Amino acid sequence: MSNTKSGGLFSFLLKDRIVAPKNFNRWRIPPASIAIHLCIGSVYAWSIFNPALIKELGVVSSSADDWSLSSVIWIFSVSIVCLGLAAAIAGKWLEDVGPRCVGVTAACLWGGGFIVGSFGIATHQLWLVYLGYGVFGGCGLGLGYVSPVSTLIRWFPDRRGMATGMAIMGFGGGAMIGAPLKAYLLKLFYEAPEYLGSVDSVNVITEGGRRFVETASQKIEVVVANASEASAMIIPGDPGVYVVGTGNTGAQGAFLTLGIVYFIVMMLAAFSYRVPANDWKPKGWSPDTSKDKENSMVTKNNVHIDQAIKTPQFWQLWIVLCFNVTAGIGVIGVAKTMMTEIFGSTLPSIATAAFAGTYVLMISVFNMCGRIIWASLSDYIGRKNTYHCFFVLGTILYVSIPFSASAVSADPVITWLVMFYAATMIIFTMYGGGFATIPAYLADIFGTMHVGGIHGRLLTAWSTAGVIGPVAIAQLRSLSYNNSLEKLMESIDPKAFLDKFGAPVDQLDQLVKAKTVTISKLMEIAPSGTVDPTPSLYNTTMYAMAGLLIVAFFSNLLMKPVHSKHFVENTHPGTLK
Numbered sequence: 001m002s003n004t005k006s007g008g009l010f011s012f013l014l015k016d017r018i019v020a021p022k023n024f025n026r027w028r029i030p031p032a033s034i035a036i037h038l039c040i041g042s043v044y045a046w047s048i049f050n051p052a053l054i055k056e057l058g059v060v061s062s063s064a065d066d067w068s069l070s071s072v073i074w075i076f077s078v079s080i081v082c083l084g085l086a087a088a089i090a091g092k093w094l095e096d097v098g099p100r101c102v103g104v105t106a107a108c109l110w111g112g113g114f115i116v117g118s119f120g121i122a123t124h125q126l127w128l129v130y131l132g133y134g135v136f137g138g139c140g141l142g143l144g145y146v147s148p149v150s151t152l153i154r155w156f157p158d159r160r161g162m163a164t165g166m167a168i169m170g171f172g173g174g175a176m177i178g179a180p181l182k183a184y185l186l187k188l189f190y191e192a193p194e195y196l197g198s199v200d201s202v203n204v205i206t207e208g209g210r211r212f213v214e215t216a217s218q219k220i221e222v223v224v225a226n227a228s229e230a231s232a233m234i235i236p237g238d239p240g241v242y243v244v245g246t247g248n249t250g251a252q253g254a255f256l257t258l259g260i261v262y263f264i265v266m267m268l269a270a271f272s273y274r275v276p277a278n279d280w281k282p283k284g285w286s287p288d289t290s291k292d293k294e295n296s297m298v299t300k301n302n303v304h305i306d307q308a309i310k311t312p313q314f315w316q317l318w319i320v321l322c323f324n325v326t327a328g329i330g331v332i333g334v335a336k337t338m339m340t341e342i343f344g345s346t347l348p349s350i351a352t353a354a355f356a357g358t359y360v361l362m363i364s365v366f367n368m369c370g371r372i373i374w375a376s377l378s379d380y381i382g383r384k385n386t387y388h389c390f391f392v393l394g395t396i397l398y399v400s401i402p403f404s405a406s407a408v409s410a411d412p413v414i415t416w417l418v419m420f421y422a423a424t425m426i427i428f429t430m431y432g433g434g435f436a437t438i439p440a441y442l443a444d445i446f447g448t449m450h451v452g453g454i455h456g457r458l459l460t461a462w463s464t465a466g467v468i469g470p471v472a473i474a475q476l477r478s479l480s481y482n483n484s485l486e487k488l489m490e491s492i493d494p495k496a497f498l499d500k501f502g503a504p505v506d507q508l509d510q511l512v513k514a515k516t517v518t519i520s521k522l523m524e525i526a527p528s529g530t531v532d533p534t535p536s537l538y539n540t541t542m543y544a545m546a547g548l549l550i551v552a553f554f555s556n557l558l559m560k561p562v563h564s565k566h567f568v569e570n571t572h573p574g575t576l577k
Contacts, residue, residue, distance in 0.1 A: 010101070013097070013098075013100050013101040013104055014097055014098055014100075014101060015096070015097055015098025015099075015100075015101075015275060016098075018098055018099075018100050018273060018274050018275055019274070019275055019276075019277055020274040020275065020276055020277065020280075024274060024276075026155040026156070026276075026282075028272070028274070029148075029151060029152060029155055029272075029273070029274065030152065030166045031269075031272070032148070032269040032270070032272035032273055033147075033148030033151070033152055033166065033170065033269075034166065034169060034170035034173075035170065035265060035266070035268075035269035036103060036106065036107075036144050036147065036148065036170070036265075036266050036269045036270065037144070037145070037148065037168060037169070037170030037171040037173075037174060038170040038171075038173060038174045038177060038265075039110065039144070039174065039262045039265050039266050039269075040106070040110055040140065040141045040144040040145060040171060040174060040262075040266075041170055041171035041172060041173060041174015041175060041178070041364075042174040042175060042177070042178025042179075042181075042182070042258070042262075043076070043079060043080075043137075043141060043174065043175075044171075044172070044174060044175035044178070044332055044363065044364055044367065045174070045175035045178040045179040045182055045360055045361075045364065046075075046076045046079075046332075047332070047334055047335045047336040047337060047360055048178075048179055048182045048183060048186070048336060048357065048360060049072075049182065049186075049251060049254075050069065050072055050073070050334070050336060050337055051232075051336065051337070051353075052186055052249035052250065052251040053067055053072045053121070053129075053249070053251055054066055054067055054068065054069050054072055055249060056121065056124065056249050056251060057124070057244050057245050058193075058223040058242070058244055059191075059192065059193045059233075059242065059246075059247035059248070059249055060192075060193060060223060060225040060229055060230060060233055060237065060242050060247075061223040061224070061225045061229050061242075061515070062223070062515040063210075063221065063223050063244045063245075063515065064209065064210045064221075064513075064514040064515060064516075065124075065244075066515070067126055069334075069337065069474070070474045070475075070478065071126065073334065073470045073474050074130075074470070074471075074474075075129055075130055075133055075134050076466075076470055077466050077467050077469075077470045077471065078130055078134030078135065078138060078466075079133060079134045079135075079137050079138035079141060079466070080138065080141075080329065080462060080463060080465070080466025080467075081138065081463040081464075081466050081467055082134065082135050082137075082138025082139050082141070082142065082463075083138050083139075083141040083142040083145065083459065083462060083463065083466070084142065084459045084460045084461070084462040084463025084464070084466065085139075085142065085460065085463055086138065086139040086140075086141070086142025086143055087142035087143070087145055087146045087455075087456040087457075087459035087460075087462075088142075088456050088457045088459060088460045088463075089142075089456070090102060090142060090143050090146055090456055091146055091305070091452055091453035091454065091455060091456020091457055091459075092305060092453045092456070094146055094147060094150065094452050094453065094456065095150075095305070095450065095452060095453050098273070098275055099147040099148065099150075099151045099270075099273040099275065100270050100271065100273040102143050102144075102146070102147040103143070103144065103147045103266065103269065103270030103273060104267060104270045104271075105140075105143050106140045106141075106142075106143035106144035106147065106266060106270070107140070107144075107262070107263050107266035107267045107270060108140070108263070109136050109137065109139045109140030109143065110136075110137050110140030110141060110144060110262055110263070110266065111140075111259045111260065111261075111262045111263025111264075111266065112132075112136055112140075112259065112263070113132045113133050113134075113135070113136035113137025113138070113139075113140055113259070114132065114133065114137065114255050114256070114258050114259030114262065115132065115255070115256060115259035115260070116128060116131060116132025116133075116136060117129045117132035117133040117137070117255045117259075118132075118252050118253075118255035118256040118259065119132070120132060121251050121252040121255060122252045133255075142456075142459065144266065145168075145171065145459070146452060146455060146456045146459070147270075147273070148273075149168070149439045149451075149452055149455055150439075150448075150451050150452025150453075150455065151273065151275060151452075152166060153439065153440075153443055153448055153451055153452075154275070154276055154448065155276055156282075157281065157282065157285070157448065158282050158285045159376075159379060161375045161376050161377070161378040161379035161383075161436075161437065161440045162372075162375065162376045162379060163440075165371050165372040165373075165374075165375030165376055165436045165437075166372065168371050168375075168432075168435050168436045168439075169368055169371045169372045169436065170368070171371075171435070172364065172367035172368035172369075172370065172371045172432040172435070172436075173364055173365070173367070173368030174364065175360060175361065175363060175364030175367070176361060176364035176365050176368060177364075178364070179357065179360045179361040179364060180357075180361060181258070182254055182258070183357050185250060185253060185254035185257055185258070186234060186249065186250035186251065186254050187234050187235075187250065188250065188253070188254075189248060189250035189251075189252070189253030189254060190234045190235060190247075190248060190249060190250040191247050191248035191250075192233065192235055192237055192242075192247050193242040193243055193244070193245075193246040193247030194242065194243040194246040194247075195237065195238065195240065195241070195242055196213060196222065196240070196241040196242065196243060197240055197241060198238070198239070198240040198241070199224060199239075199240060199241060201240075202241050204222065204224060204241060204502060205502060206501060206502035206503045206507075206511075206516070208510060208514070209503070209507065209510035209511045209512075209513055209514030209516055210514050210516070211223065211224055211241075211502070211516060213241060213243075220243055220244075221243075221244040221245075222241045222242060222243055222244060223241075223242050223244060224240070224241055224516075225237075225239055225240065225241075225242060226239055226520070226521060226524065227239045228344075228348070228520065232352075232353045234249075234250070298444045299444065299445065299446075299447060299561060299562065300447070301447055301562075301564070301567045301568070301569075302446065302447030302448065302449035302450070302567065302568045303445075303446040303447055303449075303450070303454075303562055303566050303567060303568060303571075304449075304450060304568045304571055304572045305450035305453040305454055305457070306572075307566050307568070307571045307572070308446050308450070308454045308457070308566075309457060310566070311562055311563075311566050313445050313446075313559060313560070313561075313562055314446075314454070314457075314458070316555045316556070316558060316559055317438065317441060317442065317445075317458060317559075318458060318460070318461045319461075319551070319552060319555040320387060320434075320438075320552050320555050320556050321434065321435075321438055321458060321459075321461040321462065321465075322461035322462070322464050322465050322468075322552075323465075323548040323549060323551055323552035323555075324387075324390060324391070324394075324430075324431065324434040324549070324552055325431070325434065325435075325461065325462055325465035325466075325469070326464075326465040326468045326469040326472070326545070326548055327394065327398065327427075327431075327469070327545040327546075327548050327549055328427060328428065328430075328431030328469070329431075329465055329466060329469040329470065331424070331427075331469075331473065331545075332363065332428075332431075334470075334473060334474075334477075335356075335359060335360050335363055336356045336357060336359065336360050337356075338538055339351060339355070339356040339359045340353070340356045341534050341535065341537055341538075342404075342405050342408070342420070342534070342535045342537075342538065343408060343417055343420075343535065344356075344534075345520065345523070345532045345534055345535070346408045346409060346412040346532065346535060347408070347412055347414065347417060350414060350417065351417065359421070362425060363424070363425070363428050366425045366426075366428045366429045366432070367428045367429070367431060367432035368432060369429060369432075370428065370429025370430060370431065370432035370433040370436075371432040371433055371435060371436035372436065373429065373433065374386060374390075374429065374430065374432070374433025374434075374436060374437055375433060375436035375437045375440065378437045378440060378441075379440075383437055383440060383441035383444055384441075384556060384559055386433070386437055387434070387437070387441075387552075387556045388553065388556060388557070389430070390430040390433065390434055390549075391549045391550070391552050391553035391556065392553065393426070393430065394427060394430055394546075394549045395546045395549045395550055395553075397423040397424075397426055397427050398423075398427070398542045398543070398545045398546040398549065399542070399543065399546050400419065400423050401420060401423055401424070401538070401539075401542045402536070402538075402539035402542050402543065404416045404417075404419045404420040404423070405420070405535045405536055405538065405539060406535070406536060406539070408420075408535055409531055409532065409535045409536065410531075438455070438458065439451060439455050442454050442455055442458065445561065445562055446562065447568075449568065472541065472544060473538070473541045476538075476540045476541040476544065477537050477538060477541065479540075480533075480536070480537045480538075480539070480540060481519070481537055484519060484533035484534070484536075484537065485512070485517075485519055485522070487533070488519060488522050488523075488526065488530070488533060489505070489508065489522070491526055491527055491530055492505075492522060492525060492526060493525070493527075496525040497525065500521070500524070500525050501516055501517060501521075503516075519532070519533065519534055520534070
């Protein structure tokens with residue numbers, strides 16, 4: 001029974017009011033869990049918003065006052081950080097109040113976060129997007145994530161891996177629905193900016209790195225879109241000159257609509273939650289004590305939530321989860337951008353914006369499938385062996401990605417795209433499988449008594465990964481980008497540069513800062529035979545991710561059962577009364 005007050009206005013939300021009646025069908029719980037996770041799992045489709053947010057003012061191309069890719073990626077990082085912190089705090093709260101109360105709170109925060117973010121986009125106040133989507137939404141993510149896990153483990157003690165796979169499957173599949181929905185809403189609310197004509201038909205001048213067109217009464221800031229940028233518009237347009245601030249990427253409308261939809265769906269799902277009675281167990285099932293041996297990593301004992309963090313096993317699992325997530329989450333945050341940059345210039349007819357959007361969708365599909373497949377498989381091969389598979393195979397696949405990127409630059413054939421596609425999809429099955437398997441791993445090692453709370457605290461590893469992953473990939477990409485741009489400039493004719501950008505080479509820094517000069521635009525005036533460096537921008541990052549998986553492998557390799565001194569009967573004997 002809950003130790004919370006049974007009275008009060010919101011008592012119907014509490015744990016002791018949602019105990020399932022006798023003969024309750026436990027299969028009514030997974031749909032509610034999956035529904036909530038489908039909503040919050042749309043966070044994995046964040047990269048769909050990246051192209052729109054970095055062109056919110058310029059629309060067809062980034063203007064000087066538009067947000068940078070690195071600043072936008074950080075929104076995703078903040079949401080993941082807040083997810084982990086909220087989950088760590090909510091884990092113990094969940095044990096007290098139950099999943100319905102936590103689920104309702106998650107609905108308010110996740111849906112409300114989108115709405116606040118929409119106001120930030122409408123007013124071009126980046127801090128409001130951080131506050132709404134990053135902080136409020138991130139806290140909603142954490143609460144929504146932990147609420148079904150311990151509940152389903154208690155409903156399915158006979159199939160822990162399958163239960164956690166079901167609980168978390170929806171989170172991986174959230175982008176499967178979220179990606180096309182977001183793309184649809186962006187197109188629905190999209191408005192093309194005012195078109196002034198081709199570059200040759202108007203008088204474009206450059207001042208302080210910015211592009212302007214002079215009229216009889218004023219100077220108008222513009223962006224100059226090349227053919228590839230114009231064709232990449234949600235509604236393709238003509239290359240030429242567009243007025244800054246006259247269009248709409250659709251991001252504001254998409255945020256507002258999603259906030260309302262997610263709030264309604266999550267509220268309905270939260271009210272479907274029930275918890276089993278304390279003495280309930282599946283009909284005909286009894287714990288298999290034969291598995292309780294040294295090499296099984298499964299215990300019939302329990303470890304108190306406050307004692308778990310004092311064990312080496314908790315921190316070994318923390319490293320395992322953190323590094324596995326870091327290796328995947330940074331790629332997820334820039335998935336659409338990465339696909340476009342690696343293959344957009346070498347295979348432009350295949351790696352289109354639509355193809356990149358589908359790539360994000362398929363990430364979600366494989367992420368979701370990996371959660372249920374790997375988690376269910378872990379019931380048979382063991383959690384420890386499952387993670388060994390993740391790290392060995394993952395290391396090989398991450399190393400293969402730079403090879404594909406380098407090869408496609410030298411020989412632009414679809415084979416390298418297929419190789420890249422297959423490698424990343426397998427990686428994302430293991431990324432999702434790692435999330436789905438970790439609660440069962442925790443239940444095996446620490447027992448089921450406080451698995452929800454322990455799982456919540458372990459998710460601080462996710463918070464850490466949410467910073468390390470995107471920051472690492474953004475910084476390493478930025479370093480590679482700057483180095484590549486400098487090297488490319490060595491081959492550029494100064495006169496061609498002046499004709500192209502309306503400013504001399506010595507103003508390069510200003511032009512780059514104002515987003516007037518990019519690698520893609522320099523390639524238009526580069527000598528014939530110059531290799532486009534864009535596909536190799538992520539090579540260093542992939543090698544770094546492979547290194548993290550090697551460290552995680554050894555952390556998992558050293559995993560042993562918890563010492564009996566940590567069992568709840570020895571540390572908190574009153575808990576069992």
